[in-house]
Amino acid sequence: MHHGISTRAELIDALRVAAELEHQLMAQYLFAAYTLKRYTYEGLEPVLLERVRRWASSITLIVRQEMEHLGLALNLLSSIGGTPSFTRPNMPQKADYYGQAGIKLELTRGDLETIKRFQRFEAPDNLVQGLAPGQPVDQEAALLWCDSEPILGSRLDLTKLLGSKKLKAAPVTSFGWSSIQELYQTIHNGFVTLSEAMGERNLFVGKPSLQIFGGPGGRQPTGSMDDLNQYGVDLIGVTNLAGAKQAIAMILEQGEGIQAKPGYLPWTHFCLFTHIRAEMEQYDPQGLCARPVVRNPMTTRYPDVPQDEVTLLTDPVTIEVAKLFNGSYELMLLMLLYLYSDNVKTQEQVNGMMDGAFFPLMTMFVRPLAEVLTELPAFTETTKGELHNAGPGFELNGDVLLVPTIDATWDLFQERIDVLAAGFDALLAGGDPWLDLPNQKEEGETSSRIRRRLEYMRSNMKRLAFDWRAHWNIGYSSQ
Amino acid sequence: MLILNFEGYFQMRMATDPDPTDDKRGVSGYTFALAGEPDLDAKIHFQPDEPGVWQRELGASGGPRVGVKVTSATRHGSAAPELVGTRVAFVDAQILEHNGILVRNDYFIIHPFRVRLLAADGDDVLLERVDWLNPDDPDMPENDATATMLTRRQAKKFTGNSQAVADATGLESPANVALIANRLERRRSLMALQATKTDDPIAFAALESRIEQLAIVERWWELSVNRGQNRVIDRRAAQLALQLDGWNIDMNGTVAANQLGAVTNYPWNIAFWMGGWDGDALCGYVKGTWTIPLQPPAP
Numbered sequence: 117m118h119h120g121i122s123t124r125a126e127l128i129d130a131l132r133v134a135a136e137l138e139h140q141l142m143a144q145y146l147f148a149a150y151t152l153k154r155y156t157y158e159g160l161e162p163v164l165l166e167r168v169r170r171w172a173s174s175i176t177l178i179v180r181q182e183m184e185h186l187g188l189a190l191n192l193l194s195s196i197g198g199t200p201s202f203t204r205p206n207m208p209q210k211a212d213y214y215g216q217a218g219i220k221l222e223l224t225r226g227d228l229e230t231i232k233r234f235q236r237f238e239a240p241d242n243l244v245q246g247l248a249p250g251q252p253v254d255q256e257a258a259l260l261w262c263d264s265e266p267i268l269g270s271r272l273d274l275t276k277l278l279g280s281k282k283l284k285a286a287p288v289t290s291f292g293w294s295s296i297q298e299l300y301q302t303i304h305n306g307f308v309t310l311s312e313a314m315g316e317r318n319l320f321v322g323k324p325s326l327q328i329f330g331g332p333g334g335r336q337p338t339g340s341m342d343d344l345n346q347y348g349v350d351l352i353g354v355t356n357l358a359g360a361k362q363a364i365a366m367i368l369e370q371g372e373g374i375q376a377k378p379g380y381l382p383w384t385h386f387c388l389f390t391h392i393r394a395e396m397e398q399y400d401p402q403g404l405c406a407r408p409v410v411r412n413p414m415t416t417r418y419p420d421v422p423q424d425e426v427t428l429l430t431d432p433v434t435i436e437v438a439k440l441f442n443g444s445y446e447l448m449l450l451m452l453l454y455l456y457s458d459n460v461k462t463q464e465q466v467n468g469m470m471d472g473a474f475f476p477l478m479t480m481f482v483r484p485l486a487e488v489l490t491e492l493p494a495f496t497e498t499t500k501g502e503l504h505n506a507g508p509g510f511e512l513n514g515d516v517l518l519v520p521t522i523d524a525t526w527d528l529f530q531e532r533i534d535v536l537a538a539g540f541d542a543l544l545a546g547g548d549p550w551l552d553l554p555n556q557k558e559e560g561e562t563s564s565r566i567r568r569r570l571e572y573m574r575s576n577m578k579r580l581a582f583d584w585r586a587h588w589n590i591g592y593s594s595q
Numbered sequence: 596m597l598i599l600n601f602e603g604y605f606q607m608r609m610a611t612d613p614d615p616t617d618d619k620r621g622v623s624g625y626t627f628a629l630a631g632e633p634d635l636d637a638k639i640h641f642q643p644d645e646p647g648v649w650q651r652e653l654g655a656s657g658g659p660r661v662g663v664k665v666t667s668a669t670r671h672g673s674a675a676p677e678l679v680g681t682r683v684a685f686v687d688a689q690i691l692e693h694n695g696i697l698v699r700n701d702y703f704i705i706h707p708f709r710v711r712l713l714a715a716d717g718d719d720v721l722l723e724r725v726d727w728l729n730p731d732d733p734d735m736p737e738n739d740a741t742a743t744m745l746t747r748r749q750a751k752k753f754t755g756n757s758q759a760v761a762d763a764t765g766l767e768s769p770a771n772v773a774l775i776a777n778r779l780e781r782r783r784s785l786m787a788l789q790a791t792k793t794d795d796p797i798a799f800a801a802l803e804s805r806i807e808q809l810a811i812v813e814r815w816w817e818l819s820v821n822r823g824q825n826r827v828i829d830r831r832a833a834q835l836a837l838q839l840d841g842w843n844i845d846m847n848g849t850v851a852a853n854q855l856g857a858v859t860n861y862p863w864n865i866a867f868w869m870g871g872w873d874g875d876a877l878c879g880y881v882k883g884t885w886t887i888p889l890q891p892p893a894p
Contacts, residue, residue, distance in 0.1 A: 154620050155620065177623070475695040
């Protein structure tokens with residue numbers, strides 16, 4: 117049990133941990149979702165394919181809400197004068213990286229063992245107490261929690277549960293929480309404690325304009341962020357204790373189901389994973405619904421990870437696709453980081469960045485590149501193990517840092533987009549090495565399915581580069 | 596002048612944001628190729644016999660059935676009843692925005708843009724003309740188009756809770772409460788339909804997914820942290836009465852069929868709106884006017 121928070125610095129540290137954790141969960145969930153079989157040519161009969169599609173839909177909903185939780189954690193951080201960050205360690209990490217919480221960071225395909233791990237990540241405290249590290253949640257108890265009336269405390273009022281007692285100071289030097297729920301409960305109490313101790317006006321010193329918000333509760337005047345509610349996402353701004361409490365309650369309600377109404381409980385992350393687990397145990401205990409994707413596929417060895425858990429990609433073409441994925445992912449993070457910065461920017465620039473970062477990069481490059489990777493060979497060797505496909509490593513070459521000078525920002529982003537466009541050109545200049553892979557030939561088509569998908573991405577990346585240059589007057593106009 | 600007023604339901608089997616726009620089955624949006632259904636083709640189909648159309652069963656509640664027809668016509672100012680019932684098609688067309696890369700904020704273009712008028716029965720093509728984004732380079736991909744070229748092809752205005760859409764599609768009302776009720780009525784209808792499919796596991800599974808999706812119109816109401824002002828209508832319901840208006844294009848390309856005496860060296864104007872999107876049926880409504888200059892009548 118963590119001892120609590122009594123200084124701003126401790127609260128900032130805890131919120132950084134929370135943001136990093138949400139980011140890590142998001143990457144792991146995405147990896148698993150992208151490995152699930154999706155096409156009629158992958159050998160699953162239609163009813164099972166439909167079931168697998170629903171699993172993937174549920175996991176991607178959870179991921180969008182993890183993105184929301186990451187955004188809320190950063191808004192909470194920004195509200196008290198902290199510096200938002202997207203830095204996180206590469207995966208995998210040892211099981212004790214997050215201490216007693218037992219959150220093993222690794223990228224594994226969407227099979228039953230992976231879903232059990234995710235279910236435990238999202239479990240309410242009372243269902244993980246007493247479990248050994250790595251031990252799955254008791255499924256019978258989980259189903260009782262999710263499918264029954266709230267007899268297990270799912271509707272407990274968080275504030276009554278925690279109280280608002282003043283807590284003793286304790287250094288936040290390592291991960292001292294036994295679960296995600298406890299982490300957020302500690303943060304909640306930290307906000308209450310510090311508001312009482314120093315007053316809300318003194319605690320919430322961050323500029324509201326440095327937060328990202330949108331969705332049903334948002335106040336964003338223009339831009340696509342107004343539509344976030346359509347994706348099951350609601351990013352609220354935080355300017356006072358009530359807002360902070362609401363943000364934390366939303367995270368715990370959507371995740372673990374704390375305080376959730378019975379009608380919403382089936383949509384919580386924990387219950388969605390619980391039901392996926394139940395279906396996998398019945399219909400896919402062997403993991404045949406996931407592509408044979410290796411664990412922790414990386415293009416290179418990073419010093420900060422346990423080397424024996426990494427799968428190094430060796431297929432040179434696949435590595436190039438993986439580099440495009442990593443480049444798109446990192447650019448998206450840089451654009452998001454810019455939005456949280458105190459650089460002077462016009463509303464038009466903010467909207468342009470949102471339109472660039474939230475929609476095209478996420479949906480038109482990061483996602484399809486990841487999916488393509490799970491169909492590509494990881495290795496050049498002809499002798500293949502049971503798992504032999506690649507996957508998206510979400511690799512980061514160090515910290516994700518803001519471009520230091522605002523004047524150079526647009527040009528440097530342009531440069532990165534141009535590099536990605538050139539990367540697609542170079543990749544596709546090599547013919548169609550994918551045509552002989554399983555399921556890649558299609559009647560009436562001369563090129564592989566993968567090549568056509570990559571060509572579509574190349575065309576769109578070039579358009580993005582063209583539009584970015586024109587919109588920000590870098591070089592020339594499109595008119 | 597020949598004036599053809601047309602309307603009716605079209606089909607568009609496409610993945611929805613945040614799926615990438617070339618997704619073949621749909622996973623993170625709210626439209627899918629379900630069990631037993633072919634891949635999504637992302638094309639606009641105005642006629643039910645076009646390859647790629649897959650009309651789902653809707654049960655007792657009824658709903659959209661694909662078919663866009665001329666509802667009234669005039670030729671040189673006089674009624675032309677012989678053209679009523681002729682069929683309109685957008686050939687191989689797609690609604691494009693590439694998730695904000697090509698155009699922003701869902702002000703879609705339609706591309707390629709080839710409009711065809713078919714006889715009421717049979718395959719006889721009465722009129723057909725194409726519009727080019729770039730007349731100097733007809734084969735230019737849409738991603739190479741300038742802003743001016745795109746603007747000419749774009750829709751101009753969104754109207755939520757549109758009475759015009761409700762009037763056209765027969766919605767009881769464009770108000771949110773009616774839209775939600777409509778989706779829940781469809782849901783009940785599909786549940787009844789599903790009960791008849793117990794011996795057809797593929798149809799049963801597809802209906803299960805549709806029923807689940809139609810329940811989501813209420814999801815936001817269930818979150819306890821949402822305050823009153825947060826209550827928004829989900830897009831699965833909202834789009835039933837959403838109108839995207841303002842497509843107005845002077846068609847500039849080659850005339851491929853001309854059985855009605857049209858002038859071919861002047862643009863043919865077409866103006867229309869699309870809306871009333873039913874994400875369960877994967878159908879929407881289109882209503883517009885095709886205005887075509889004619890050769891002078893014989894003296």
